[in-house]
Amino acid sequence: xxxxxxxxxxxxxxxxxxxxxxxxxxxxxxxxxxxxxxxxxxxxxxxxxxxxxxxxxxxxxxxxxxxxxxxxxxxxxxxxxxxxxxxxxxxxxxxxxxxxxxxxxxxxxxxxxx
Amino acid sequence: xxxxxxxxxxxxxxxxxxxxxxxxxxxxxxxxxxxxxxxxxxxxxxxxxxxxxxxxxxxxxxxxxxxxxxxxxxxxxxxxxxxxxxxxxxxxxxxxxxxxxxxxxxxxxxxx
Numbered sequence: 175x176x177x178x179x180x181x182x183x184x185x186x187x188x189x190x191x192x193x194x195x196x197x198x199x200x201x202x203x204x205x206x207x208x209x210x211x212x213x214x215x216x217x218x219x220x221x222x223x224x225x226x227x228x229x230x231x232x233x234x235x236x237x238x239x240x241x242x243x244x245x246x247x248x249x250x251x252x253x254x255x256x257x258x259x260x261x262x263x264x265x266x267x268x269x270x271x272x273x274x275x276x277x278x279x280x281x282x283x284x285x286x287x288x
Numbered sequence: 289x290x291x292x293x294x295x296x297x298x299x300x301x302x303x304x305x306x307x308x309x310x311x312x313x314x315x316x317x318x319x320x321x322x323x324x325x326x327x328x329x330x331x332x333x334x335x336x337x338x339x340x341x342x343x344x345x346x347x348x349x350x351x352x353x354x355x356x357x358x359x360x361x362x363x364x365x366x367x368x369x370x371x372x373x374x375x376x377x378x379x380x381x382x383x384x385x386x387x388x389x390x391x392x393x394x395x396x397x398x399x400x
Contacts, residue, residue, distance in 0.1 A: 183328060208388070217292075217378055217391035218331075225387075264330060274338065275321055275346065276380075276389055280330040 180279035193252040197265030208266040294392035311379035320362035325376040
């Protein structure tokens, strides 16, 4: 079975500071990994995805994530936070066997302080 | 513009009523999904469909039903058997399980 754990339901950073949102996954086969962002009362928008090519994945709005198989992690980072980054972020996993649908983590709400 | 359209945006249901949430996509995607979102619980999969006339239960299918008679449409019915239906419902579609899923803007269902 596939699963995702996001450490920290709330993260607060100052504007201009590093953003680090943690995601660990459990998968019996090579996974496909995704980060999505959600603004209040809206749907989800894809930030970036890992599909077994480069382990360092660059996404939109200056975000990137690194796939580390040995740590089963896919943490999301951004060097310098902007006020507009305040939102909820979801990590998701999908596999090539069994249930072919995204499984989501419980989400991390990012707050950016001025 | 291509995308996914969910309607209505807000829906109120009385106790004991069935309600149907609409989801339409014009992206020509084979796969479609329904998720339920509750505060602090992320998104939980209700039902999904990989092709027309076929669908599978997700993690929380009890009290819900779906149909997939057309590629573009995947309506979700919340039945009176669903004991706690108040939530934000999200529909998504994708080319395949390992490609980007596109999401609608959601329907907020409230039981009154």
